[in-house]
Amino acid sequence: MTTLLVSSRLHAERGADIAAHAQRLGMALELVVLPADPEGRLSDADCARLDLAFFSNDIFPKYSRQFFSTLRKAPALQWLHVFNAGVDHPIYTEMLQRGVRLTTSAGSTAVPIAQTAIAGLLMLARNFPRWLTAQRERRWDPMRPADFPRDLVGQTAVVLGLGSIGSEIARLAQALGLKVIGIRRSPKKPGDPVDELHTVDKLPQLLPHCDWLIIACPLTSETRGLIDAGMLARLRKGSCIINIARGEIIDETAMIAALREGQLGGAYLDVFAKEPLEESPLWDMPNVLITPHNSAAAVGNDERVYQLFIANLEMWHQGKALRNTVSA
Numbered sequence: 517m518t519t520l521l522v523s524s525r526l527h528a529e530r531g532a533d534i535a536a537h538a539q540r541l542g543m544a545l546e547l548v549v550l551p552a553d554p555e556g557r558l559s560d561a562d563c564a565r566l567d568l569a570f571f572s573n574d575i576f577p578k579y580s581r582q583f584f585s586t587l588r589k590a591p592a593l594q595w596l597h598v599f600n601a602g603v604d605h606p607i608y609t610e611m612l613q614r615g616v617r618l619t620t621s622a623g624s625t626a627v628p629i630a631q632t633a634i635a636g637l638l639m640l641a642r643n644f645p646r647w648l649t650a651q652r653e654r655r656w657d658p659m660r661p662a663d664f665p666r667d668l669v670g671q672t673a674v675v676l677g678l679g680s681i682g683s684e685i686a687r688l689a690q691a692l693g694l695k696v697i698g699i700r701r702s703p704k705k706p707g708d709p710v711d712e713l714h715t716v717d718k719l720p721q722l723l724p725h726c727d728w729l730i731i732a733c734p735l736t737s738e739t740r741g742l743i744d745a746g747m748l749a750r751l752r753k754g755s756c757i758i759n760i761a762r763g764e765i766i767d768e769t770a771m772i773a774a775l776r777e778g779q780l781g782g783a784y785l786d787v788f789a790k791e792p793l794e795e796s797p798l799w800d801m802p803n804v805l806i807t808p809h810n811s812a813a814a815v816g817n818d819e820r821v822y823q824l825f826i827a828n829l830e831m832w833h834q835g836k837a838l839r840n841t842v843s844a
Contacts, residue, residue: 576600682730
């Protein structure tokens with residue numbers, strides 16, 4: 517018998533479907549349900565017999581501590597699937613060091629995140645902050661020729677990180693007529709939606725030709741603080757930043773200074789060095805658009821994550837390689 521840890525909500529909404537999938541696979545599967553009370557705990561005996569765990573979206577953040585505590589008391593755990601794409605939380609490193617197989621839901625939110633990033637880009641490109649300010653003040657303020665924004669067609673976007681999200685952003689940017697330069701470790705593949713592809717060491721030479729720096733890479737030791745004051749100074753004056761990755765990739769203090777000084781023309785930011793964003797000059801900057809680490813918001817996400825988990829459950833049962841496996 518294989519045991520799978522799930523949330524109480526997932527059990528209520530999908531338990532019968534998971535059981536039906538397992539039956540079709542010829543898999544003896546028992547669902548172990550995380551208590552609905554955040555202070556509730558599984559018995560040590562139940563924790564000890566856990567084989568698999570599914571960290572679904574409804575667990576975060578209310579039940580995260582309870583869920584992670586359960587994982588730490590599950591010495592036989594073999595595989596953990598998570599609803600998110602980023603794995604910079606210490607619990608994931610801990611699981612990998614224990615030898616637990618870890619898979620993510622990378623790609624499940626790529627389309628809504630990319631659409632949000634491009635929406636931010638278009639709002640900045642078309643000077644929506646000016647119109648929104650005028651709307652709040654009930655002031656009729658049409659732009660005159662001297663203030664008209666530049667045509668977007670022919671501008672250059674550098675996309676830092678070409679995973680599922682970065683690639684979708686790049687595809688949409690190309691459709692808008694931008695020249696797209698991708699930054700990725702691996703070489704260019706057929707179908708990559710970029711005009712050029714470079715490794716991250718070439719970034720300093722590319723920034724002076726950049727109108728849009730779009731950050732879509734994971735947070736790693738290599739990318740933490742990568743966009744510092746020196747990198748920002750190399751950007752073409754008046755260029756804009758889009759960040760839907762992690763706030764710690766940018767030196768936030770240096771970015772604020774660059775926005776104030778006009779080195780940066782604007783920014784759309786979904787992520788920040790410290791979240792939630794509290795006291796910060798960013799809130800009041802007229803050329804900054806802010807969303808609360810919410811760019812992925814879409815009704816279809818849970819279904820996409822669930823279908824990825826079900827596909828991986830079948831492959832796990834069959835002893836095949838799992839999708840989106842994280843390397844230790």
